[in-house]
Amino acid sequence: MSSVQRRSFLKTTASVAAVSALPAARLDAQEAAPAATVVVVHGKDIPKMLAAGIAKLGGWEAFIKPGNKVVLKPNVAWNSQPEQGGNTHPDLIKACVLAAEAQGAAAINIPENTCHPEKATFKASGVEEALKGTKARLYRPAKEDYQKVEIPRGKIVKSADVPKDVLACDCLINMPVAKSHSATTLTLSMKNWMGSVSNETRRSWHRDGLHQCIADFSTFIKPKLIIIDATRIMLTKGPQGPGDMAVPNELILSTDPVAADAYAATLFKKEPFDIGYIKIAQEMGVGCGDLKRIKIERVEV
């Protein structure tokens, strides 16, 4: 064996060894560094809880710049009262709107395709009252307020009707309420988009495979921030209720919708991957739903 041969042999062996060691090293790194962070704020004063959670994520300036067009997507779908947990808590929506105003947002739109007549719903939910005096605009999109968009990475959903305001905004914040759901077991942040798209779109999702469709849409819609209202949660009879309630007194904040949903599922004593859309969304690369790889930062207010 010549020295040249020996050298090349050693080189090759070394590089093969290095390459084969790489995945293991990457795995180790993954175990060490979490793929997503979820901030869980526990307390009773919703505005203070929100402020504390946002501070953990770098403050509002990380999300809203002066002159931004902001869109909030709470869940205000049902003609039910705040304590019933059918809708996002009005205090939380108000706190977000006030923060956006303080950041100098140019517009704050809250398009919501309600399930009950919007007039009764906005009133009973307490949201209309909470938004009085702010510049937020809460409305139910009419046909002309929607725009059909392509969902390039969707397996089933190839296109969807999305409110124009949602498409045109600078900062999109998804702020659902966590609750049980007749069809999908739980409704969390990714499921919340069904209250944004048109009736035609959401009906087709029911026909075509609900969990896959919800995950498909999540490959397209990119909220900057997810705030899940788990101050009180409807354990049964969701999404409309009234049902049995629990009071975790938590707000769940994250920039990763899959991680936020995965943590929220644990409040209902569910395995995240038992919820179809969480599992599919992780497989499609929307985010991380594996609790072992999610860093949970707890804040007490």
Place this chain on the structure above:
Amino acid sequence: MFTRRNLIRLLLLVACALLALGYVPEAWRPQSVLLPSLSPLLNLGGAAARHAAGAGVLLALPLLILPLFKGRAFCWRLCPMGFAAESVSRLNRRNAGLVRKVPFIGKGLALVMLGSAAAGYPVLLWTDPLCLFNGFFAAWRAPLAWASGATALGFVLILLTSLLAPNLWCHRLCPLGGLEEWLTQLGNRFRPARTPARPDAGIAGNVKVGRRVFLGFAAGGAAGLAYGKLKPGSARAAAFIRPPGAADQAFNALCSRCGNCMTACPYDLIVPDLGASGIDGLFTPVLKFRNQNSAQEQFCFQDCTACTHVCPSHALRPLKVAEKQQTAIGLARIDKKACIAWEKGEYCVVCQEFCPYQAIIESDHKKVKCPTVDEDKCRGCGACESQCPAQPIAIVVAGRNPQPRLAHPSPALLKE
């Protein structure tokens, strides 16, 4: 022509028309009941037939008392139908003599209407002028324009009689005018000095009038009873859905077709029936739930009682929200062959999601939740039908007539 009196009549006509059209602030909408409720024929006739008298019957008092003292002042000074007929009559001055030759049919009509109402089955309520006036304008707001056009016909026909002979309707045909005429005569009897003597003012005349009134009532009563016994058609009770609070019996007779309920429905669900409720139920109100991609509700919302508060003849009883939520107007039925869950095994149960009464029971089949209707809880509101994503729709509401009161409490009310 443009006297102060006519100006008042014109303003009143416009106001009544706007109310009937629903072109008023939303808080005023329920006031569309005011005009037709003024007619004792509709108001008292309906209340008598239904044995249901609320404070609303007081609205009939002015037209019962006024003629005793002022004759037909309402007809000549206020009635919007009368003003419309009189205005058209100005186009035609011929045939004035014809009016004198025609007998006062309206006086007989009034007696027949009240007599039959007392017998429990009012007939010809829809000939009331205030209801015809109202129906004409309400027709423009009803969802099925061409069919509801029929309720507009009465108004047009009255105007046509005015072209035949001036004021023929008011002087000879109008049943409300007829009632006012009877009451005027009654008033005159107590004040004979103030009015010129009439040929029938003597005792013999009184007997004659009394006999006529008796005969009119009796004829009405007989007609009402006959109508009740020999109801035409054999409508299938499940084929049509009535608005909540509908009378269990004689609905078709009680309904004056004034169109108020159709205009009042915020979701445009009430349409004129085209025969499902029987030939005598033509143009009575029925509910049609829709399943469209519109951003408007297409089911009978649990907190809404708008239609029940605008019925002048009590065919629809005024309901409180709690009563409405206990009233089953229909019953949902599932076609398993069309159902996404039952047939395809997909996650759906949108019907359960939207049901305000938690009346959809789930059962497992093909490893997904599948819906079944709980007949003790279903109110037939149509929330399921309006949202069902299956094509064709897999859950459809059939009517329940008479409408049962359900014992099961409404979950929607538990929050209070």
